[in-house]
Amino acid sequence: xxxxxxxxxxxxxxxxxxxxxxxxxxxxxxxxxxxxxxxxxxxxxxxxxxxxxxxxxxxxxxxxxxxxxxxxxxxxxxxxxxxxxxxxxxxxxxxxxxxxxxxxxxxxxxxxxxxxxxxxxxxxxxxxxxxxxxxxxxxxxxxxxxxxxxxxxxxxxxxxxxxxxxxxxxxxxxxxxxxxxxxxxxxxxxxxxxxxxxxxxxxxxxxxxxxxxxxxxxxxxxxxxxxxxxxxxxxxxxxxxxxxxxxxxxxxxxxxxxxxxxxxxxxxxxxxxxxxxxxxxxxxxxxxxxxxxxxxxxxxxxxxxxxxxxxxxxxxxxxxxxxxxxxxxxxxxxxxxxxxxxxxxxxxxxxxxxxxxxxxxxxxxxxxxxxxxxxxxxxxxxxxxxxxxxxxxxxxxxxxxxxxxxxxxxxxxxxxxxxxxxxxxxxxxxxxxxxxxxxxxxxxxxxxxxxxxxxxxxxxxxxxxxxxxxxxxxxxxxxxxxxxxxxxxxxxxxxxxxxxxxxxxxxxxxxxxxxxxxxxxxxxxxxxxxxxxxxxxxxxxxxxxxxxxxxxxxxxxxxxxxxxxxxxxxxxxxxxxxxxxxxxxxxxxxxxxxxxxxxxxxxxxxxxxxxxxxxxxxxxxxxxxxxxxxxxxxxxxxxxxxxxxxxx
Amino acid sequence: xxxxxxxxxxxxxxxxxxxxxxxxxxxxxxxxxxxxxxxxxx
Numbered sequence: 001x002x003x004x005x006x007x008x009x010x011x012x013x014x015x016x017x018x019x020x021x022x023x024x025x026x027x028x029x030x031x032x033x034x035x036x037x038x039x040x041x042x043x044x045x046x047x048x049x050x051x052x053x054x055x056x057x058x059x060x061x062x063x064x065x066x067x068x069x070x071x072x073x074x075x076x077x078x079x080x081x082x083x084x085x086x087x088x089x090x091x092x093x094x095x096x097x098x099x100x101x102x103x104x105x106x107x108x109x110x111x112x113x114x115x116x117x118x119x120x121x122x123x124x125x126x127x128x129x130x131x132x133x134x135x136x137x138x139x140x141x142x143x144x145x146x147x148x149x150x151x152x153x154x155x156x157x158x159x160x161x162x163x164x165x166x167x168x169x170x171x172x173x174x175x176x177x178x179x180x181x182x183x184x185x186x187x188x189x190x191x192x193x194x195x196x197x198x199x200x201x202x203x204x205x206x207x208x209x210x211x212x213x214x215x216x217x218x219x220x221x222x223x224x225x226x227x228x229x230x231x232x233x234x235x236x237x238x239x240x241x242x243x244x245x246x247x248x249x250x251x252x253x254x255x256x257x258x259x260x261x262x263x264x265x266x267x268x269x270x271x272x273x274x275x276x277x278x279x280x281x282x283x284x285x286x287x288x289x290x291x292x293x294x295x296x297x298x299x300x301x302x303x304x305x306x307x308x309x310x311x312x313x314x315x316x317x318x319x320x321x322x323x324x325x326x327x328x329x330x331x332x333x334x335x336x337x338x339x340x341x342x343x344x345x346x347x348x349x350x351x352x353x354x355x356x357x358x359x360x361x362x363x364x365x366x367x368x369x370x371x372x373x374x375x376x377x378x379x380x381x382x383x384x385x386x387x388x389x390x391x392x393x394x395x396x397x398x399x400x401x402x403x404x405x406x407x408x409x410x411x412x413x414x415x416x417x418x419x420x421x422x423x424x425x426x427x428x429x430x431x432x433x434x435x436x437x438x439x440x441x442x443x444x445x446x447x448x449x450x451x452x453x454x455x456x457x458x459x460x461x462x463x464x465x466x467x468x469x470x471x472x473x474x475x476x477x478x479x480x481x482x483x484x485x486x487x488x489x490x491x492x493x494x495x496x497x498x499x500x501x502x503x504x505x506x507x508x509x510x511x512x513x514x515x516x517x518x519x520x521x522x523x524x525x526x527x528x529x530x531x532x533x534x535x536x537x538x539x540x541x542x543x544x545x546x547x548x549x550x551x552x553x554x555x556x557x558x559x560x561x562x563x564x565x566x567x568x569x570x571x572x573x574x575x576x577x578x579x580x581x582x583x584x585x586x587x588x589x590x591x592x593x594x595x596x597x598x599x600x601x602x603x604x605x606x607x608x609x610x611x612x613x614x615x616x617x618x619x620x621x622x623x624x625x626x627x628x629x630x631x632x633x634x635x636x637x638x639x640x641x642x643x644x645x646x647x648x
Numbered sequence: 649x650x651x652x653x654x655x656x657x658x659x660x661x662x663x664x665x666x667x668x669x670x671x672x673x674x675x676x677x678x679x680x681x682x683x684x685x686x687x688x689x690x
Contacts, residue, residue: 284652287659475670481663485656 023108024072044315109139141219251409260304298552337431340442349379421426596631
């Protein structure tokens with residue numbers, strides 16, 4: 001590796017391009033957010049940022065600064081895809097972005113010696129460098145003090161102490177960046193070649209620098225994090241605690257959100273009644289009440305669940321527990337042939353498979369990475385939540401099981417665990433067949449526990465709620481309108497002598513939706529589903545939540561709310577008088593949704609991350625097909641075994 | 649057909665147009681800069 005020529009000559013009015021780099025989990029993105037005022041995702045574990053992110057702000061001298069946040073890296077010898085992204089930007093090999101004018105290296109003040117390895121490599125790239133000595137508050141709490149002038153002198157670059165999470169040191173850092181652009185690059189001490197001799201010499205030099213510039217009080221034998229870890233990472237207590245935390249999360253998502261859900265439902269009902277009352281009876285009123293309010297309203301009531309799920313995920317990410325969960329699962333991961341690092345992308349999949357698949361960029365081995373990409377969508381994402389919640393509320397009684405956990409919460413937990421267990425089983429299968437290869441040991445840095453920042457979690461929850469509402473007001477609204485039309489036309493010749501319910505049923509069966517449903521009914525009949533469920537499943541390939549809105553439209557709950565939909569599902573009968581929905585069918589349906597890949601975005605991200613072009617499409621095809629087979633087979637097995645055991 | 653039926657059908661046509669335009673745009677955007685998730689904003 002050779003250092004290319006320095007940055008292009010700066011024009012007076014051109015924005016200053018600054019790249020942020022540093023070891024994983026040093027607070028680069030927190031610093032990026034503090035400088036730019038943006039709200040990129042942060043977390044207390046390595047590998048949160050896996051792609052280049054840009055933001056702009058004004059330097060104290062009034063000049064515009066374009067800040068590029070890069071994925072974390074331990075050295076400039078890139079192994080993983082996310083590390084290669086950082087290296088390409090710094091070397092000017094990323095054709096989509098010019099080489100930066102200044103590099104901002106973020107180092108963790110608590111682990112200065114280890115962090116200086118990357119910093120010293122960056123100093124040899126021939127670019128002006130500024131070092132942000134971040135988390136100096138945590139270092140002070142650990143009894144570490146710094147001689148900043150000595151550090152600046154030894155490194156030959158400006159060193160600015162910061163506490164990014166509290167915005168401390170941001171103004172001096174801005175001034176340092178503006179000044180760095182006018183200074184020459186730091187002196188080169190070592191060759192950039194990655195040989196053992198160079199690494200040894202570099203570490204020796206770092207040792208001397210640290211000895212001069214850092215004073216450490218005798219470290220306490222036992223930190224708070226150590227004491228917590230003795231329980232959290234205990235061989236028996238650790239996994240039990242993990243299960244307990246997951247149980248609390250899903251019970252809370254299910255039952256704690258109920259009062260808020262009732263409030264939203266009441267609001268939707270009030271607005272629906274008001275608007276419905278203003279319109280005369282006819283197709284327009286039917287469109288508004290049976291299409292828009294039945295469809296969008298049925299999905300909208302799940303907003304509290306979504307907010308609560310993301311709040312819990314935020315707490316787990318920011319506290320440092322995510323890394324512990326990955327550590328606990330390392331043994332299991334190795335047994336199924338996956339790298340321990342794979343568990344963090346899988347946990348991210350609980351929120352959404354797209355960032356989960358992106359997070360696999362931290363995995364060096366291509367086969368490990370591909371196996372993880374293929375199984376991440378089996379982790380139940382937030383879009384499945386409305387489907388689970390509707391079916392559990394309708395068919396699972398709230399029988400108390402343990403203090404704070406009832407059967408509804410346990411069923412929700414079971415669905416999430418089923419996805420996780422199947423993801424591990426499929427990973428084992430892929431690693432033993434298509435993606436055979438050696439299992440590599442995991443080196444994982446356990447960050448210290450930190451109190452989650454309430455503002456940061458509130459911002460994350462707010463962002464997710466806005467996205468959910470926007471989706472309800474656009475895609476789901478449009479799909480609900482289209483589904484209403486398909487359920488309304490063509491019209492049947494109504495027999496006025498028939499009761500209203502029978503006329504509606506005849507119209508639905510005669511409609512385009514009904515005809516399509518009856519055509520596909522033989523395909524879903526082995527799963528115990530009627531044509532209405534079949535149609536809802538097909539519609540939800542556009543978006544999983546559309547299952548709920550389609551149900552709302554089909555059952556014409558109109559402005560009567562989600563409770564009315566639950567009542568409709570419970571009382572729905574087949575032609576032979578048997579209940580159309582039973583607890584067994586509801587469980588089978590949930591199993592179908594646990595396994596099925598019904599997300600265009602996930603397919604697209606798999607195509608891109610599994611290998612561009614035909615290879616990416618092939619792997620996406622494998623992923624879609626095996627998940628559909630699992631969904632169909634799983635739902636069929638539940639219904640068949642359940643019936644054999646005497647359940648309806 | 650009654651006027652309100654025409655109006656309802658116009659809304660349906662608008663919804664179909666929106667979905668088609670969105671599908672075309674997102675396929676172009678995905679080719680250009682990679683996918684994002686509508687459900688969570690990632």
